[in-house]
Amino acid sequence: MGHRKGIWIPVVTGLIQKDGMVLMGQRPRGNSLAGLWEFPGGKIELGESPEEALERELREELGIFAEVGTLRLATTHSYGEKAVLIMFYDVHFFKGEPKQMHHADLKWVPIDRIGEMEIPQANYRILDRLTRALKTPAQPHI
Amino acid sequence: MGHRKGIWIPVVTGLIQKDGMVLMGQRPRGNSLAGLWEFPGGKIELGESPEEALERELREELGIFAEVGTLRLATTHSYGEKAVLIMFYDVHFFKGEPKQMHHADLKWVPIDRIGEMEIPQANYRILDRLTRALKTPAQPHI
Numbered sequence: 001m002g003h004r005k006g007i008w009i010p011v012v013t014g015l016i017q018k019d020g021m022v023l024m025g026q027r028p029r030g031n032s033l034a035g036l037w038e039f040p041g042g043k044i045e046l047g048e049s050p051e052e053a054l055e056r057e058l059r060e061e062l063g064i065f066a067e068v069g070t071l072r073l074a075t076t077h078s079y080g081e082k083a084v085l086i087m088f089y090d091v092h093f094f095k096g097e098p099k100q101m102h103h104a105d106l107k108w109v110p111i112d113r114i115g116e117m118e119i120p121q122a123n124y125r126i127l128d129r130l131t132r133a134l135k136t137p138a139q140p141h142i
Numbered sequence: 143m144g145h146r147k148g149i150w151i152p153v154v155t156g157l158i159q160k161d162g163m164v165l166m167g168q169r170p171r172g173n174s175l176a177g178l179w180e181f182p183g184g185k186i187e188l189g190e191s192p193e194e195a196l197e198r199e200l201r202e203e204l205g206i207f208a209e210v211g212t213l214r215l216a217t218t219h220s221y222g223e224k225a226v227l228i229m230f231y232d233v234h235f236f237k238g239e240p241k242q243m244h245h246a247d248l249k250w251v252p253i254d255r256i257g258e259m260e261i262p263q264a265n266y267r268i269l270d271r272l273t274r275a276l277k278t279p280a281q282p283h284i
Binding site: 005006007008009010044045046047048049050071072073074075076078081083085087129132133136137138142 | 147148149150151152186187188189190191192213214215216217218220223225227229271274275278281284
């Protein structure tokens with residue numbers, strides 16, 4: 001049945017929310033997709049749970065101590081034999097003020113304006129669902 | 143920082159629910175973890191979204207046409223340099239009666255009795271959260 005296996009890269013991202021806005025970071029030079037705006041996060045390392053990976057990434061990239069909330073949705077994006085699997089988690093609570101430690105820039109973006117930012121194609125394709133997730137309060141965190 | 147990359151296997155599984163019970167399948171002989179009980183599903187193939195992969199797997203394994211609902215939680219489990227990432231989706235609606243096309247056996251299990259089944263360790267570690275997810279109605283599907 002032609003199972004195409006590929007090399008998978010699992011990524012966790014935080015939908016960091018405050019006052020109807022969500023935090024976006026601009027990918028730095030030298031990275032793939034430099035200049036595009038993303039939800040902060042990064043790759044899961046071996047041995048980490050998705051939540052642990054996201055806590056670590058948000059600490060490393062933004063200097064915040066985040067309480068990772070509900071998993072809202074996931075998407076895939078493949079290019080050649082590589083594919084990313086991106087999972088989006090609510091982040092409503094965190095300690096510290098997000099600092100620009102990794103990104104070229106940071107911005108609190110009103111939910112309806114995410115589509116006006118230059119975002120990676122993998123996110124653009126699920127923009128409607130992301131917007132809906134951001135506007136719909138999640139069930140209590142399980 | 144010693145990023146351990148590893149080989150990731152993303153897996154989607156369905157929490158197929160009816161009348162307070164959830165469908166479990168016993169893994170067939172010759173497979174890894176043969177004899178253990180699992181939630182039906184399988185690997186995402188390149189080019190598929192998680193939802194598409196789960197629809198295909200449930201068609202191939204059970205002969206049902208499932209409407210994949212809300213993503214409820216995700217977990218990882220690593221062994222050596224390999225790791226699985228398992229995502230659990232609600233499945234409340236499907237056409238057809240689940241048939242034993244792949245599994246050694248199928249069983250509708252009351253939610254509180256999942257822990258009495260022989261289940262893979264990766265599921266056992268999140269059994270409380272799985273049970274909570276199954277007992278808590280999800281937000282509307284985004």
